[in-house]
Amino acid sequence: MSLQDVLNVTKILLQYLLPTLKIFGLTLLFSIPLGMVVAVLRRIRFWLVAKPVGFYILIMRGTPLMLQIITVYYAIPMLSQNSFPFLEHLLSFVDTRSNSYQFNALLVAFVLNYAAYFAEIFRGGIESIPQGQYEAAFSLGMTKMQTFFRIILPQVVKRILPASANEVITLVKDTSLASVIAYAEIFRKAREQMVTYSSLAPLFIAGVFYFVLNAVLTVLFSAAEKKLDYYQ
């Protein structure tokens, strides 16, 4: 490939940076709050909550994300067309022929998967805070809300930052899995260009994109960790 080809491919891939970032950003936006909810649910001992939540986390972490993406993408149309009327009704709001269906299915799979990982990180973080912190806040007359938001959460954030950074960096790379259902993002396009040019170079160029994104994220996370370095 000539330098001109490299520039051309780069230009093309750059156009698909936005779809990649869209998966990345929206997955974070939804999976972090959902993960918090799941982390809270996970602390409930009542079996009717504990078992399904435990099962959900087990499946999400125990099977490949690629499999989950394919399942969501193909299962919803199947379920909403030729199964029980109940499910059909439930899923009728999903228009599987609409333009946004592909992306929505993708997002559902990513969010469900990442929420499970974040939930485990949050749970570990919350459980690592010593009981004495709760007792001190309680004996000072603080409410449960005040205790959580003023005392517990800030300490949890510091403790889970390194593990969360790992997740976020993995997510950047995992966006490439969207190509499995032919969603047009960087990786998908790079593979097309690979065929066009009969060269591996487009894939390497895509690799540079992911690398640069993660370099930026790593710097941001290091800065955040440094900022919280003032104690302990």
Next chain:
Amino acid sequence: MAMLTVSHLSKAFGENPVLEDISFTVDQGEVIAVIGPSGSGKSTLLRCINQLETADGGEITVCELPLVRTENGKAVYPDKQTLREIRLKIGLVFQNFHLFPHMSVMQNIIEAPLRVLKQSREEAVATATELLRKMDLSEKADAYPCELSGGQQQRVSIARALALKPEILFFDEPTSALDPELTGEILKVIRELAKEKMTMVIVTHEMAFAREVADRVIFMDGGVIVEQGTPEQVFGNTQSERTRQFLRRYHSE
């Protein structure tokens, strides 16, 4: 005036009785030392009074407010609001300080006055500054707990408890987590509070200190109060053989 009345208090963890028929009172301005071997239930007693554990039976009254009563053999607690009101009359100093690590010394002290008592920032900071001066920590206001020695951390935690102006202050082995050379600074602070007629209940293994600073000493063993009285009575004219054994062990150490 009785600031704290405990009568026939009982508490078990599962099948294991930890407190049995505990009765004593604390008057305004009194300093009570609670002594006894490990596992005798001293911490559990303090935790019941501070609502960190629930009693199984008996009565506790704090500043005329009933914290727990027994009706038909069952312990009955008042509504949440009353419980909170009672909690604010009581300060608790922990063995391991339990300072908030992400907050500076000043923030640790003003957090509850600001958010619980809804004091203005100026008022809370003024009180905290005065307390820090008293604790000899004026120059540490902006430090974080991890930058302080154990003795300094414990003094901050005492200031944090005092900032809510409690009627009674409880200490659970306030010097046990400290290096021996640092216990003195905490004992000095407690001594000064005693001079100011602060009502205090102190669980301690410092026998000499208990003897010196306490108006009354309670000796606990196996979940019961074996002996209580003035330091002269308990240390000088010991009635019970169990107390005598315990004190002898301390002297030989």
